[in-house]
Amino acid sequence: xxxxxxxxxxxxxRKELTRTVAKRYTKASRTGKQALLDEFCTNTQYNRDYxxxxxxxxxxxxxxxxxxxxxxGKKTGRLPRYDAKTVRILVRVWKMFDRLCGKRLVVFIKxxxxxxxxxxxxxxxxEQEALLSGSQPARRISCMGIATPGHPRV
Numbered sequence: 001x002x003x004x005x006x007x008x009x010x011x012x013x014r015k016e017l018t019r020t021v022a023k024r025y026t027k028a029s030r031t032g033k034q035a036l037l038d039e040f041c042t043n044t045q046y047n048r049d050y051x052x053x054x055x056x057x058x059x060x061x062x063x064x065x066x067x068x069x070x071x072x073g074k075k076t077g078r079l080p081r082y083d084a085k086t087v088r089i090l091v092r093v094w095k096m097f098d099r100l101c102g103k104r105l106v107v108f109i110k111x112x113x114x115x116x117x118x119x120x121x122x123x124x125x126x127e128q129e130a131l132l133s134g135s136q137p138a139r140r141i142s143c144m145g146i147a148t149p150g151h152p153r154v
Contacts, residue, residue: 014044022058086128093122093132109133 009017021040028036041051082090093116094100097108109116109132116132117124124132 009044017043018054018058022055025055026059082131086131089122089124089128090132 017040021036025033025036025040037048037051037055040046040055041048044051046054093109094105096116096119097105100108113129113133116122117129
């Protein structure tokens with residue numbers, strides 16, 4: 001076959017080649033990896049960055065080194081600031097102000113808190129009042145992802 005002539009590979013052969021090269025790729029030194037990557041990219045016509053991520057992922061999947069969530073089933077990250085009742089109040093206030101954006105809603109809540117407190121069906125406790133008067137309601141409203149007609153994004 002003349003040099004520079006490319007042969008189309010089927011998806012199945014690309015996957016097989018990826019599997020076999022991934023095993024060698026993880027064990028190779030840095031210069032060995034470069035040579036393997038050059039050959040692999042030439043044969044498959046993959047972009048070099050894509051090829052490296054593909055080889056690393058295949059090697060990880062083959063050896064069982066996938067990332068596992070800590071504590072299996074436990075949520076990680078920031079603890080919830082609001083309980084369900086406070087979120088319900090926040091959503092009602094947000095709807096009362098015609099689904100105002102979060103940053104503007106914070107200003108309306110701070111200035112109108114005495115009037116909001118007097119609304120009988122909200123039943124705001126002093127702890128909830130303290131939470132609602134901070135700057136965090138804007139983040140909570142924007143994270144809720146409620147989409148309504150005419151208001152595609154919250």
